[in-house]
Every structure is written in structure tokens, then in C-alpha cells.
Amino acid sequence: MAAIAIQLTRTVFPLPGRDIQLDVVDDVESLITDLSDADLVPCWAEIWPAARSLARYVWEYLHLEGQSVMELGSGLGLPGAVCGVKGADVTFSDYNQDAVDLSVHNAKINGVEATGHLGDWRNFDLKRRFDWIIGSDVFYDPKLNPYVLEIYRHNLQAGGQLLLSHQRRQHTYDFVAAVKGDLELEEIRLDLVERDEESVYGQFVVSIHHLRPANI
Ligand SMILES: C[S@@+](CC[C@H](N)C(=O)[O-])C[C@H]1O[C@@H](n2cnc3c(N)ncnc32)[C@H](O)[C@@H]1O
Incomplete structure (x- = not known):
């Protein structure tokens, strides 16, 4: 892993019975170079409400002992780190090298040795299949969803499961419905309220979709 040159602060994400250590970016605005190019917006450097709810x-x-998990668009890697703490073999994937490195790092400070994969969904070349593919707040641009569906087709193990979370976007609900049909999966859906004192809204509702084969 390359040395991380970004200034970080250690924070704690409390879960019942276990604190997750998280190094977060001190000054996200300093990473902004060109807001007109969606690929350059440093959205990877925030922990979004959808990540907290998914974690x-x-x-x-979930029971994940011995299971393989890939987190897509991992950002700072909170949900994947929690998967690792629960015994999963975790691969973090993002198209931003700092995001991949920081996700692996955040897993490590929680005692989890994870793998990183640098990859753009539009040209995703990872050959491995996983028991789980997870992702929080990665379905905000409907143009990208068909590429993610291709990743599900190519990288999800037969009998594998998907976990997605988002801040109640209609096009994401439509995408989930399409994925369910395409991969013949059943859905458990849960809506969680995520408090956020730093936001003017104070709280967000996050939808979690757990898609799995009918016979599990
Ligand atoms: C809104 S952020 C969410 C980050 C994190 N999952 C969370 O919820 O806190 C979207 C993430 O998807 C990644 N991403 C966006 N487009 C991508 C693409 N075409 N290929 C791979 N990763 C992408 C970004 O770099 C970023 O980490």
C-alpha cells in the first residue's frame, strides 16, 4: 500500500459492544480540484449516512465468518471494515487510489487484513467471484447502474448475496427491482434513521436492500 499523504483524524464509530476506529479526512474541501467533472469530486472522502446505516x-x-466480501465504491471503507471485524475476507474496490488505500488502512486499524482493488465500474477487470458484494451510496448516477449490474453478474458467486444502501433515491429503487429480476433474488428491505447533527436536516432515512437467493 502506498503511504497516505492526506491529513487524517482518528474517530470512533460506536456499535453495540464494539467501537470501530476510523481515520477520516480532515479537510475534504482541500481535495476539490474540478467540480464540473463528476469523476473528480472527492465524494469518496466523506462517510455518508448510507455507509453508517449499512455498517x-x-x-x-449478518454472520460472515469465512465469507468473501467485496465493497464497491468503498470510499473510507466503513461497512467493509465491519464485515472484516465479523470474520469476512474483505476486498475494497474504488476508482480512487486514496479511497482504496484508506479503506484497507481503516480495516487494518481494526485488526482486519483486507485487499484493495483499484477499478472503474465502466471497465472492471477483476476476475474473482465473491459471496457478497456490498455498496453504500454508489447508485446516485443512473448512467453508472448498468455497469454495476454487469459487475454483479460477473463477480457474484452462484448463491451469493448483495447489500446496497442509499438515501431513498427513486432511481435506486428502480435499479434494485431490475437487479432482483435479473439475478432472481429475494429482497429484505429495512429503512433506518441515521442522525446527523452536522447536517441542517438533522437526520436522514436510509434504505437498505439485502438481496439473496430464495432458498437461503
Ligand atoms: C458517494 S461516495 C460513497 C462512499 C462510501 N461508500 C460511503 O457511503 O461513505 C461514492 C463512491 O463511489 C466511488 N465511485 C464513483 N464512481 C465510480 C466508478 N465509476 N468506478 C468506481 N468507483 C466509483 C467514489 O470514488 C466514491 O468512493
């Missing part, structure tokens, strides 16, 4: 869902409901 809570993983902690509360």
Missing part, C-alpha cells in the same frame, strides 16, 4: 445492519444481522 449497523452488517453488525446487527
Whole structure:
């Protein structure tokens, strides 16, 4: 892993019975170079409400001992780190090298040795299949969703499961419905309220979609 040159602050994300250590970016605005190019907006450097809710869902409901998990668009890697703490073999993927490195780093400070994969969904060349593919707040641009569906087709193990979370975007609900049909999966959906004192809204509702084969 390359040395991380960005200024970081250690924070704690508390879960019932376990604190997750997280190094976060001190000054996200200093990473902005060109807001007119969506690929250059440093959205990877924030922990979004959807990531916090997904981390809570993983902690509360999943048994992952010995399972392989890929986190797509991992950003700072909170949900994947929690998967690792629960015993999963985790691969973090993003198209931003700092995001990949920081995700692996955040897993490591929680005692988890994870793998990083630098990859753009539009040209995703990872050959490996996973028991789980997870992603928080990665479906904000509907133009990218068909590429993610291709990744699900090529990188999800037969019998594998998907976890997605988002801040209630209609096109994401439509995408989830298409994925369910395409991969013949069943859905558990949960809406969690994520408090955010730094936001003027004070809280967000996050939808979590857990898609899995019918026979599990
Ligand atoms: C809104 S951020 C969410 C970050 C993190 N999952 C969270 O919820 O805190 C979207 C993430 O997807 C990544 N991403 C966006 N477009 C991508 C693409 N075409 N290929 C790979 N990663 C992409 C970004 O770099 C960023 O980490």
C-alpha cells in the first residue's frame, strides 16, 4: 500500500459492544480540484449516512465468518471494515487510489487484513467471484447502474448475496427491482434513521436492500 499523504483524524464509530476506529479526512474541501467533472469530486472522502446505516445492519444481522466480501465504491471503507471485524475476507474496490488505500488502512486499524482493488465500474477487470458484494451510496448516477449490474453478474458467486444502501433515491429503487429480476433474488428491505447533527436536516432515512437467493 502506498503511504497516505492526506491529513487524517482518528474517530470512533460506536456499535453495540464494539467501537470501530476510523481515520477520516480532515479537510475534504482541500481535495476539490474540478467540480464540473463528476469523476473528480472527492465524494469518496466523506462517510455518508448510507455507509453508517449499512455498517449497523452488517453488525446487527449478518454472520460472515469465512465469507468473501467485496465493497464497491468503498470510499473510507466503513461497512467493509465491519464485515472484516465479523470474520469476512474483505476486498475494497474504488476508482480512487486514496479511497482504496484508506479503506484497507481503516480495516487494518481494526485488526482486519483486507485487499484493495483499484477499478472503474465502466471497465472492471477483476476476475474473482465473491459471496457478497456490498455498496453504500454508489447508485446516485443512473448512467453508472448498468455497469454495476454487469459487475454483479460477473463477480457474484452462484448463491451469493448483495447489500446496497442509499438515501431513498427513486432511481435506486428502480435499479434494485431490475437487479432482483435479473439475478432472481429475494429482497429484505429495512429503512433506518441515521442522525446527523452536522447536517441542517438533522437526520436522514436510509434504505437498505439485502438481496439473496430464495432458498437461503
Ligand atoms: C458517494 S461516495 C460513497 C462512499 C462510501 N461508500 C460511503 O457511503 O461513505 C461514492 C463512491 O463511489 C466511488 N465511485 C464513483 N464512481 C465510480 C466508478 N465509476 N468506478 C468506481 N468507483 C466509483 C467514489 O470514488 C466514491 O468512493
